[in-house]
Amino acid sequence: MxxxxxxxxxxxxxxxxxxxxxxxxxxxxxxxxxxxxxxxxxxxxxxxxxxxxxxxxxxxxxxxxxxxxxxxxxxxxxxxxxxxxxxxxxxxxxxxxxxxxxxxxxxxxxxxxxxxxxxxxxxxxxxxxxxxxxxxxxxxxxxxxxxxxxxxxxxxxxxxxxxxxxxxxxxxxxxxxxxxxxxxxxxxxxxxxxxxxxxxxxxxxxxxxxxxxAHPDFKKAFFRANARDAITSVQVDARLPVIPVRALKNKGTEAFNVKQRDVAGKLDTEELAMGEAQLQIERYWAGALRRAVVDGDVENGSLMAGQSxxxxxxxxxxxxxxxxxxxxxxxxxxxxx
Structure with a gap:
């Protein structure tokens, strides 16, 4: 059987x-x-x-x-x-x-x-x-x-x-x-x-x-990677409770930190309300993931991957x-x- x-x-x-x-x-x-x-x-x-x-x-x-x-x-x-x-x-x-x-x-x-x-x-x-x-x-x-x-x-x-x-x-x-x-x-x-x-x-x-x-370049990035390359994102501002995301380290991981600092600055100047600020963070991940998976931009997109x-x-x-x-x-x- x-x-x-x-x-x-x-x-x-x-x-x-x-x-x-x-x-x-x-x-x-x-x-x-x-x-x-x-x-x-x-x-x-x-x-x-x-x-x-x-x-x-x-x-x-x-x-x-x-x-x-x-x-x-x-x-x-x-x-x-x-x-x-x-x-x-x-x-x-x-x-x-x-x-x-x-x-x-x-x-x-x-x-x-x-x-x-x-x-x-x-x-x-x-x-x-x-x-x-x-x-x-x-x-x-x-x-x-x-x-x-x-x-x-x-x-x-x-x-x-x-x-x-x-x-x-x-x-x-x-x-x-x-x-x-x-x-x-x-x-x-x-x-x-x-x-x-x-x-x-x-x-x-x-x-x-x-x-x-997934784009061939997305897959190639996985084939080249090891467990230590799959790192977690960093929360740069306590007011923006960001759930950590594990992805392969690239320019996109640093870009996310820049995005957080930008959004935090707009909170300071009251250009954004808290709800909209958090939504912008989530939208960032959705767009960054698409750039990597669909477009094959493995440098600037998000290469979400587990340690396996x-x-x-x-x-x-x-x-x-x-x-x-x-x-x-x-x-x-x-x-x-």
Whole structure:
């Protein structure tokens, strides 16, 4: 039935929840996690997730429809909780009968979880503390992703290994918990599964897949990089609470510091209100990421990458990446008996 019996047994709850062969999710990477990569991951036995990001409802509508044309397997949609059109985006997911919605970027607004569950979808959330995780489960969340600071993009302050040691013993017996952040090989997957994880989420390993539409120069930057090149952004003004972002060091990282100082100066002169200032910071990242992923400007754009980037050496088809991870996990579990 399966080439990976030990791994599949440990993944069974997660795979049944996702409706997939393997309990491996792809993290939602703006501009990267679009229909081609999402469909390839789902077709390869994993669980693709569309990164809605700053999309309008019409754009998300088209992206879901386009993904459905490429796969008949389950996939999810990642929505940012602070998106001004969140209610309409949820309605688009309902229209397409999306089976799983991931809510990221903050505590879900009142009514959002209920709206998603209202059309029969499962809700996946993020939480930085066990107390908040328990609260979200009580509020209707069906599964949780814990993501460590090794991940690419917006990150928290705690490592994946520490989060796993905190969350899994406390929650994994009664709840579905997926582990993310810095996972690049199957041996790590095996370890987290043994600790009680229902599955794992990877982003960086999939960013340069053959099916990824990322610019060739974006991919080459990943192939050249090692773990130490994936650094976190710096907050230059305490009034601008900037969530750290992990990306490959380039001119764009320094440009972000310049942008922060510029916005802070406009706060000083009252040219900007605080809300608009914070919004400008978020818009910066959206534009910088597009410049790197779509336009291939790897010097000035944002090369968001996790510390596992050093394990990304070449373009590979998604199916080979997934089967390789599963084989590594299975070998590790077999070796341990």
């Amino acid at each position: 399966t080439d990976f019996p030990k791994t599949h047994e440990l993944m069974r709850r997660g795979a049944e929840f996702l409706g997939t062969e393997h309990a491996i999710l792809c993290g939602a990477m703006s501009w990267v996690s679009e229909r081609n990569l999402v469909a390839a991951i789902s077709n390869g036995g994993g669980f693709g997730v569309i990164a809605c990001g700053a999309m309008t409802p019409d754009l998300l509508d088209a992206e879901i429809a386009g993904t459905k044309e490429l796969t008949d397997k389950p996939f999810g949609v990642n929505l940012i909780t602070m998106h001004p059109d969140l209610t309409d985006l949820i309605a688009v997911c309902g229209k397409h009968k999306v089976g799983h919605v991931v809510l990221a970027g903050g505590i879900p607004p009142k009514g959002s979880v209920e709206a998603i569950k209202g059309f029969g979808a499962k809700v996946i959330v993020f939480a930085p503390t066990i107390a908040l995780a328990k609260k979200l489960f009580r509020s209707g969340a069906d599964a949780l992703v814990i993501e460590g600071m090794e991940a690419g993009g917006h990150i928290g302050p705690v490592s994946t290994s520490v989060l796993a040691q905190e969350f899994l013993p406390a929650l994994a017996e009664d709840h579905l918990v997926f582990v993310a952040g810095g996972i690049g090989r199957g041996e790590a997957i095996a370890g987290y599964l043994e600790m009680g994880a229902a599955g794992v989420q990877l982003g960086t390993r999939f960013a340069c897949a053959t099916e990824s539409i 980037v050093g394990m990304v050496k070449q373009e590979e088809p998604v199916a080979e990446i997934i089967s390789g991870l599963m084989a590594e996990s299975e070998a590790a579990l077999t070796k341990r008996g």
